[in-house]
Each structure stands twice: as C-alpha cells, then as structure tokens.
Amino acid sequence: NISRLLAKRASKFVLSCRFNSTLTLIETTGPNVTPASLSTLTAAVKVGNPITALLLGPESEVAGKQIAAVEGVDKILISKSDKYAHLLPEEVSPLVASILKSSDYTNFFVPASTAGKGILPRVGALLDVQPLSEITKVVSPDTFVRPTYAGNAILTVKCKDKVKLASVRSSAFDPIERKSEKIADIKEISYVESGNKTQYVSEQLIKSERPELDSAKIVVSGGRGLKDKEHFDQLLYPLADKLHAALGASRAAVDADFCDNSLQVGQTGKVVAPNLYLAVGISGAIQHLAGMKDSKVIVAINKDEEAPIFKIADVGMVGDLFKIVPELTEKL
Ligand code: FAD
Secondary structure (H helix, E strand, O other), X not given: OHHHHHHHHHHHHHHHOOOOOEEEEEOEEOOEEOHHHHHHHHHHHHHOOOEEEEEEOOOHHHHHHHHOOEOOEEEEEEEOOHHHOOOOHHHHHHHHHXXXXXXXXXXXXXXXXXXXXXXHHHHHHHHOOOOEEEEOEEEEOOEEEXXXXXXXXEEEEEOOOOOEEEEEOHHHOOOOOOEOOOOOEXXXXXXXXXXXXOOOOOOOOOOOOOOOOOOOOEEEEEOHHHOOHHXXXXXXXXXXXXXXOEEEEOHHHHHOOOOOHHHEEOOOOEOOOOOEEEEEOOOOOHHHHOOOOOOOEEEEEEOOOOOOHHHHOOEEEEOXXXXXXXXXXXXX
C-alpha cells in the first residue's frame, strides 16, 4: 500500500512539474523572418529553455528554414494554411491556445508588434492567464521587467501562472545571430477551427527604401518646430539620406499632416532605441520621450534652451533648425 501511495504521489509530482520550454511566435514578411522576431528569439534564449518556433502561413516552411540553425531553437512548428496568411489574431489565438493547452510549454513569447499585441491578450483570455506586455528584460524564466505608465515606472514582475505569456519589446533585445550545429526539425501542424467571423480584406503599406523605423540604427525625427510639410520634407529627407536613417516624427507633426502616422514615435506611436536619435524641433513631451528615451545617443536641435528634450539629450544644439539642419546636411 505504501509503495502504491508513493507511486501515486510521484506521478502527481511529475504531472505538476512542467518541462521548461518556450513557444515563440515568429512573424514573417513574405518568406523572411522579421527583425522583431529575431529579437524575440534573443529574449526566449535568455529564459534558458529549449525553444519551439511557431511559423504560420503559406510561406512558413521557407521562413522556418532560415531559423532552423539558430541558437536555442529546438523544434519548428509550421502551418501553411491560407487562414494564417495575415496573422489575424482571431485565427491565430485559438491555435496557440490549443498548442499551449495540449503541451508542456512554460513560456509563450510574441513580438510586441501590431499582430502580437492582438494575439497575446486573446490567448490570455482563452487560457485564463494574465499576459505581460512589452517585456524589456528576462530576469529568470518566471520574472520579467516591463515599463508601465508610458515608461515612467519600471516593474519587475514575477509570474505564477503555469504558462507565462509575454510580448517582447524588440528595441530592448538585439536580433539573435548565433548559430548552433544542430538543425531543428520542422513539423507541420493542422489548422485549428476558430469560429472566426473576421475576414482579411486588404492592406495599404507605405513602401520606403529607408530602414524600418522600429529597427533602424539611426533615426531622424521632426516635430512641430518644422512648421509645415514642405519644410519637413525639404529639411529632414536630405539629412536622413546622408545618415542612412529612418524618419520619425512627434505626434504634433503627424497631427498637423507633416507626415504619415506610421512615423509617430512615442507612447501612442512606435518605441525605438537606435544608436543615434536626432530630434529636430521636438520639445520632448513625456509621451514622446516614452518612445525614444532608450536611444543610445540623443541629439536635439531646438531654439528654446529650456526645452525638456535637452534634459535627456547627450548633445544639444540651441538654435534655429532652419539654419542648423541645412548646414549639418551639407557638412555631412
Ligand atoms: P511642441 O511641443 O509644440 O514643440 C515644438 C518645439 O519646436 C518647441 O520646443 C520649439 O521650441 C521648437 N521650435 C520651434 N521653432 C523652432 C526653430 N525654428 N528651430 C528650432 N526649434 C524650434 N506625442 C508624441 O510625440 N508621441 C506620442 O506617441 C504621443 N502620445 C500622446 C498620448 C497622449 C495620451 C497625449 C495626451 C499626448 C501624446 N503626445 C504624443 C503629444 C505630446 O504631449 C506633445 O503634444 C507632442 O509630443 C508635441 O510635439 P512637438 O514636440 O513636435 O511639438
């Protein structure tokens, strides 16, 4: 009787011990893995578990091969169903929830991209688990750092859920580069019925030769100080061209139609952390700083020496941007 009791306890213990492993959703553009997904893999490696990468859509197999030899990637799951072609959160979430319910993953990571931000809370609701958004550091497999109040406070959160769900802020992790000897196996999985009533219709993408704002090493950003769209275009584009930089903007510049809203940096825009951030005619409102204050070097050009941007700038140039920017561009 005692040995039966011990065996029962042991099997209960095994059932309650989840084998540490991380499921990571990898986004693709066509057959290519996005830089944000490579940063998400870096975060997943820091958890220290074997990683299963999940790739979805008709080109998932081609994209999967790109990461088959990446450090830490143990297994690759793909589903080539057309239903996953556009990563509709309503389609993807039931699939992810069903994988997490039927296996032993202890962590699930997604990039904190538009798709990721739609998928994560839905998976959380389906599993009745509290997701963590935009983690910036992995302390241990169950403890993460994330900003809150628009980056004004930094939380360290210990998560007690069986599966820890998190979106990863790509600017806080370098894209993974290290290769391993081992090539991960690719396994195809089937479509999971979602009952989804949302349909993909179309998308309009701004095509640009410039680096992506989220992943650019240099960003030139313009604010209301540029006065209008003509000056924004005439002054900032040549400067960005010289520096091979992405263009960004403050919300005031976007609201005044100086540029497209995909360029907005800040609390309600994109969060960037390039090596160099050049803020031109931007005052440095707290909501703007939330999107760029982690940049390695910040250069600000503003005529008001009291402008808050100078409090976080490494290099400040007090003066008229209409004189400084053309001169800087010419000298470059
Ligand atoms: P301003 O604050 O008007 O600053 C313009 C600057 O240009 C001034 O400092 C001025 O001295 C300088 N200037 C003018 N002329 C010249 C010249 N000739 N030469 C040099 N300098 C000159 N903002 C964001 O940017 N991103 C966000 O995501 C965002 N989210 C928000 C969310 C909420 C809920 C709210 C309430 C606000 C948000 N905002 C956001 C808006 C934010 O509060 C500011 O209004 C905005 O950032 C100001 O933009 P700006 O610095 O371009 O304009």
